[in-house]
Amino acid sequence: MVNENPPAARIPVATYRLQFNRQFSFAAAQEIVPYLNDLGVSDIYASSYLTAKEGSMHGYDVVDQNRLNWEIGTGEAYAELIGDLDKFGMGHILDFVPNHMCIESRENAWWMDVLENGPCSNYANFFDINWQPVKKELTNKVLLPLLGDQYGKVLENGELRLVFEEGSFSVTYYETRLPVEPTTWLQILRHRLDVIEAAFSADAPLLQELLSIITALQHLPTTTEHDPEKIAERYREKEVVKKRLLLLCGQSVEILNFITENVAIFNGSKGEPASFDLLDQLLCRQVYRLSFWKVATEEINYRRFFDINALSAIRMEDPIVFRETHALVLRLIQEGKVTGLRIDHVDGLYDPLTYLERLQRNCFIQCCLGQSGAGPELADAGTAADWIKRCNDDYNGVIAENPSYKPFFIVCEKILLKGEQLPEEWPVFGTTGYDYLNYLNGIFIDQENLKWLDRSYTRFIRQTINFAEAVYEKKKLVMQVSMSGEINTLGHYLNNISEKNRLTRDFTLISLTRAIIEVIACFPVYRTYANSSIIREKDVQYIETAVAKAKRRNPAISTFIFDFLRDVLLLRQGENASEGDRLEWLDFVMKFQQLTGPVTAKGMEDTAFYVYNRLVSLNEVGGAPDRFGISVDAFHSQNADRFRTFPHALVTTATHDSKRGEDVRTRIDVLSEVPEKWQKSLVKWSRLNKRKKTMVDGQPAPGRNDEYLLYQTLVGAWPVEEASNPFSPGFHARIREYMVKATREAKVHTSWINPNGTYEKALTDFIDAVLGDAAFLRDFRAFAALVSHHGMFNSLSQVLLKIGSPGIPDFYQGTELWELSLVDPDNRRPVDFRIRREMLSRLKEREAQVGAGPLVRELLAAKEDGGIKLYLIYRGLNYRRAERRLFENGDYLPLEVQGEKSRHGCAFARRWERKILIIAASRLTVGLVGDLGPVPVGRDVWKDTALFLPWEEQGAKYRNIVTGGTIAGADRGMGTALELAEVFSDAPVAILERLH
Template identity: 60%
Template structure:
């Protein structure tokens, strides 16, 4: 029976046409030397052409050709195996890209509608509220209203390989075969006059038309008739294609008809034929804005080009996992990361099914071997199996929320740890001071909870109202089943749903049977109560009814069908709360509430100003108890800013007075650079506040030449455009305000001009450079804590050197591995030459090149590799620190069978560097501060190689921090 391959440390790689299997193979040796045990790969199954992230999958059972062939893939895996490394693959079970002709399942649905064998694969409502869409699927891909696009001539009818297609720039949609009779019969009399009545080509064309007329309808549900349609339409295509190739007269006839159907721009009536043909299709093309209210297929969030698939259907599950299970069976993949697990109808069932398939594959292999030897082997003989596949899920946990313990997974992808560790580098004592600074600067009182509520309501109005309407209609149908509730109006039910979702405290609940978890009940009750208090005009009985449905408290005499309907509504409700939270909080509120933007990260709660050390320790102990092999991450492809940029911004929390003074100066310096658009100041105060923090976080180390400054300006321009559109106040993705955006970008360009009279830039650089040095020390501490806390440390590509990136696409830029490979080789050589202490002194002196971080990772991960059991199973114990600077230390031990390690990380460096003007090193900095130890032992500092001896004193054994931090203000101690 397979045992899960638990990583020691993972390294995330983003595969795309610029970084292929062959590219990854070249750096595997470097990653192994660094201390990485598992490659953590972005999705590399066939995706839309040109995809830079791989989440727009078009075929789960093929490799992405742009990334490499299977042979090149196997060469990469062989290199991994040569170094004893494994591989975790990111898969996308929730949705597929439907804007590519390569998605043959979707193409078949567009061609055959409900009669397609793949109609059940996609979550389509074939009987929607809008009657005109009955038995059709809305395709909201047009850049303008349908009539304008049609008469502009942007929709083209083409003929290819025996079939007719509608094209719209790069979008290709098949013509429903039966409707193509319109094309073939047009001017048919004229063709008959040109050809003899017994001409074989004419007779074949007429036979094809007859066959098309007798095709079963695309609404056909009888299994035999559906199979007949599926078979016969392909036969007809071959016949028509062959006829077109072999008979010039028929070919000219078809081409001329195509030209006629495609109309003449300027002649409105010339498009009537094409319009009539389009009305006969299984799909209805529409302006993309129509999707907001009338979409009738479930999407990934509000992205029209990504349609959800029904993974709860056994046939869909089996068909979409063929390649994945083969790769697992062949041991080419040793772990799986599930993207957007909250989008699934029933996450628990899906995860169970995946683990069961891995077990089944393993038993099949064992059975084959046993049969060859004349024996048998089955599940009963093998005994119970837990989690045979290392399985992670992308799950965002909010305050007080825990991953369901019944899930057969090893943990999350680490967003939770990111927020937890970041919180201890924010000075919680200055929360009120920052509230005053922020509120005064923007001219209003900002409350994060209120911002989230308003943002979620906005998202449901402008992006996801179609999904809300669909739920409301389902709830209305449920209310009609009982005379006590049938008078509830559709509008009041829709408002109740919207208000409840706006107050929902987590991404989703996990109702999946006739019983409900206690925590899920609490979340539902909390949201209902808040929504009811906020909306006294909505009848309490409506909220009571909604609560009853979601909690499955149906009438005692409810028939089985009614109970199934209630359960289905509850589960579909869960699939909507997550997207609303993601779009409302992550993609709106995080760009609106800018008190301290380092807290605005996926999984974080910006309304909470950091977290105490005891909370961090408690979360580590909880992870060790429940999911000890969960990833612990500090940067991902989804983070809003780089991990080291975040630590710089955190430093501001330590110096509210200096920050406020800087804001006053900078606003005064930049007063003449502000613009007016429609009598509105650009940027507004909130955007200005965001910009200054952003610059503090991302400013490159070292001096900038003109080229470097130009590159920074370009990055800031791209970021500000995204930020102002995500905030949806002065511009948006739906309705970009070009004039406003241009004024905003002009302001950013102006304050970053390297001119003698630019007072802001000179003042800013002096302030930023001191903040950056403090942030550097914080980054080292964060990196150490990630590598020593319970869980598996995960490194996002390129972050082994300083990471000052911004949100994607900035954080998905190509990584220069030549620099990193060369640096590691030189560090190892230099260490052997002069020893770790002197090397660390050199690296700290030249900290701006980032090699100090690389060396820290190298030392810790290789130590971790040689002490796997201790880090996997070692108990977690917070350690006490005493003395005048005790609050500046986070320390804990990991203990197992008499062996152990101690991790010590420092924080809050402004008292050292900005007040005392000294580095946080030695006795002068740390004075009487001491680390209290459970035993008086000798310890070896893994980072420096130094031997330290604990002393016995009042209160127990201790180590002086001045001695411990004589070289670098982080330490990893091994008891000797």
């Protein structure tokens, strides 16, 4: 072996997500490293900091994977950050984006090359472009839907401008600059050629050079060339032409003026439509077709990230694309600067399993090089190739002995729906934690009040909304409106397959496309993962289920068409099928799989979630809003499954893509405990605010469903501190922006594609009037205080359970204090780390003065400042770091709670060797202490309720890590138990360590 010991993945203790952008740089992150270390965080979890579109606030619009984003900091600043992480023994997980790149920036050199050279570009195969689309006018072209209006209007308005700079021509549309294909320069240089010829003698060297340049352009190989030698000639000669033209213009003012005048002529004169004919003819000969952005929904011929025109998908299944896009990140792994990866949108990849296997293999090689220190010595290509071959052989050997071996810590963003599990064959450590988020949140919903909430919602909005039906309809809407181009392409692909068999050739294109739409609309998960002739049993079930539902919903469509589509998706070909036919079917299936995920995400998360508003704390990515919470037993079962399958997956309660902040959700959960008060408040508020509405299209605006969402949003996001001013312009603006986004996502009264300005103004005016009404605010504030009071207890329990559950607890930036943000971009606002650093320092000083128990009581009495949440995280994470083996390897043991208040507790144990730890938390606290009752602690609250310890003997003692107190087990007839009155004597949560 290259190294005696194969690389071992670095498993984090706890991760902390940081959103890098121009407002939060490498230097800013370096400043908080000591604070994060004190908090108990072991690894920063960084958003992508590779070069993104200028001004990007999130980093997912990457334009160059092989450079650090200069807006975030220099290489030196990056090295200093990594150096400080090393100093504290901290790791670093990087969010990597393998699915797409931003194409709205000249910084994307690969895309600019495609736009200049078309199908013969060296990077044409990097992007998922269909060069032979259904629309023949786009043959060997790429549609660019970036115009704000119809092409002809934009052109004649003078918004498209021809530019000549540095010996090259380009076209600008405001900040966007596009190259002009070099052979089409002839149109510009030949225009009025007689004028420039008359200015020189026939044999003048400068004129001869211009004519020679024109001749060179005439002989330039075309953009559809396939011969590698001809393509190389094109690349070489076009650059020579640019240099010659630049030099010539520097030598001759006459020729420079001639070109400048031609450019002005091509740019036309506003108000004279015919004057734009030349520019129109030039643009029509480019390898791109400029169009109105709305055209993308039907005619786009490059695969996008969801329906975002600015993000073009890349063909990561191509080994060359993989190599070129991963060069920098693999070098950072080799150098030990990156110790883990988060893979963004894994469902968008053509073949996720192959990608992840290739990634782990390359990480193994880089880690081996890093361990050996041989990297810098491998300048010789032969030596490097030999090293890589030996590392590959080593990897194959290790995998043969241990198929579950994973050399590098990789988690993937994968949304799992009800009953779905991450494929166990994927070489990753798990998901980013949406599955955990939703299960954890579910236990804070009072399931006994389902009918109350159903009735309140239905009566208020005066209609009944079925969530499953809403998802079905909205998925169809997405396919018909924003992604119809992708659907039509898939329909033509299936039609080509059907034409090859006499039993299926009579199926029409329209009926095949409709069948595709219906099956995707009925799909029960985001996608399936077929990548060969063998299909997982689970995927077979998903496909069969979707087809069966589609048949029932569409009796007018022949069942034979659905059966044909099912057979294709299940790769059920006859024995006589050729290898070419088998590959064609498989390619269709894999492209179908790439499409179901975006449709589900757009139809469910980004549409139905904003239509079905019964209890919006359930409307979270990966959640099931129609599933009204879960039982504690179901929560335990999910934890046990994770411990068995992916024990080092991230477990989170908030991400950059969350629909609501983690403490907004725990507040809204409280509504399930006070349904009668909620219903009465709704009736009262609606009556108070009725006259604040505006008539739009004959109906009061906003609609009642949007009004219902607004009240929940205010309940969840209302500022917690009494001293804060909720009527400030900042809070107003946040609520207005959120509600406009929410209603556009719902696509009922307005949308992103067709904004309804009248409705949106009525909505924002209503919000302003509501927040300016003293009568409403008096009543609302009293109700909000109740919800906030109990929401904080929910939040503390949520934090503690996350810290103790199987998996790696992940914390989104700023969530160590109360986190009341809404969906992005609201949740990406800058975090004030100074406040957090200073508060933690004060808490540590106060702890040293009075002890943990008294401090916890003080913090609970003043819980509004968030200090209690910060302190709980600090105590929990530092204990977890000290006892990491217990949390990484310890068995998961659900514990039974018995007694009068048993439904209000949730507890489990972690056991490893002789160590035992108990995590206990309260829930549904309204039923424990009443509306604005005291902190839910002590015997008056918990009565005789006890936590049973089946392994324990009477008298065993446990130390509370949170408060420092000690309690002993007592015999309760059925075995040894801990009285919850003692467990929760000072705080409604506890971490109990068994004393030996």
